[in-house]
Amino acid sequence: MKILAIIGSPKSNGNTYRTVNQIERELNEKNDEIEFEYIQLSRIRLEPCKGCYVCIERGEEKCPLKDDRDSLEIKMKQADAVIFATPVYTYNVSWIMKNFLDRFAYRCHRPDFHEKKAMIVVSTGAVGLSFVASYLSFMLGTMGFITCAKVGVTFAPPHEKNEKKLKKETNKLIRQTEVFYKKLIDTKPVKPSFLKLLAFKMQQKAFSSAPQDLADFKFWKDKGWLQKKEDYYYKVHVGKVNKIIVSLISKFIA
Ligand SMILES: Cc1cc2nc3c(=O)[nH]c(=O)nc-3n(C[C@H](O)[C@H](O)[C@H](O)COP(=O)(O)O)c2cc1C
Incomplete structure (x- = not known):
């Protein structure tokens, strides 16, 4: 290590x-x-x-x-x-x-x-x-x-x-x-907090509509994070309730 x-x-x-x-x-x-x-x-x-x-x-x-x-x-x-x-x-x-x-x-x-x-x-x-x-x-x-x-x-x-x-x-x-x-x-994947899930969705929204020559847009697109189905930077179980609340709050803030 x-x-x-x-x-x-x-x-x-x-x-x-x-x-x-x-x-x-x-x-x-x-x-x-x-x-x-x-x-x-x-x-x-x-x-x-x-x-x-x-x-x-x-x-x-x-x-x-x-x-x-x-x-x-x-x-x-x-x-x-x-x-x-x-x-x-x-x-x-x-x-x-x-x-x-x-x-x-x-x-x-x-x-x-x-x-x-x-x-x-x-x-x-x-x-x-x-x-x-x-x-x-x-x-x-x-x-x-x-x-x-x-x-x-x-x-x-x-x-x-x-x-x-x-x-x-x-x-x-x-x-x-x-x-x-x-x-x-401990090798178990770390579960993100609610705030981290929200931060991901907020950035996903912001960078989806960013100019396509912006480095952020290219990076997020290459990572596959701009697809709406993606909930977080890496594969992790996000409960249904969390998904709905995060989506509602990010829509409201956007
Ligand atoms: C420029 C300077 C500013 C400092 N500001 C603070 C401070 O705001 N509050 C505090 O409690 N100690 C403050 N200290 C003390 C340091 O935080 C403390 O001595 C620390 O352990 C120094 O670590 P170092 O030996 O790696 O530099 C300050 C020390 C220096 C040199």
Whole structure:
């Protein structure tokens, strides 16, 4: 099993990296065949997004920035699961992680990481854990990733450190690593939530009437997702009641 850990901290040996390192050790104790690869976003070539819209309108291959983005996408696809880790900087993800999301924004329109399991890791000094973890999980969800576990770790300044707090943080990390591992070895297809089913139908409607030379239209058509009978990105049982409600709501919103 291959896990790719994407570290979005400018510090290559900072709190965020060390937290993921501890997760690696925990996972290896459960299964020593798990292979880990780290990508430090601060160390690869991922130029700042220029906001030109070329990737979204004409296709990601037309992006004027020539750097490590494509090889990063290949690595994410080849991994069995991806850990996304960021520190909280000014109540948000780090700028490096935000740039990563911007550079892969075309995947929010053309999701291609379906059934790929993810773990979200956030480190902070005091606040922002759940806000940042939810934001990151939501954005990755639009690209197809399934968040199996989220863990936020608080690193108190040295004068506030105490054993009890440290133990609490470590226990949290161990629990969430356990949750992640159980989902990793579970091979049953993950059932999408109602909101995800609705998001699929809404996008299906939007892209069906999009200009035919738009990259999104071509991608959705090639995947066969523009056919009305399709309920989701991959084959999964969608109950009749869910089907009817999703169809009604998407018609109403459209
Ligand atoms: C520029 C900057 C902004 C930060 N903003 C926040 C913040 O909004 N809330 C908070 O609780 N901690 C904040 N912190 C503290 C970091 O979240 C915390 O130290 C984190 O563990 C750092 O991870 P790193 O060592 O991987 O960079 C900030 C730190 C920096 C350098």
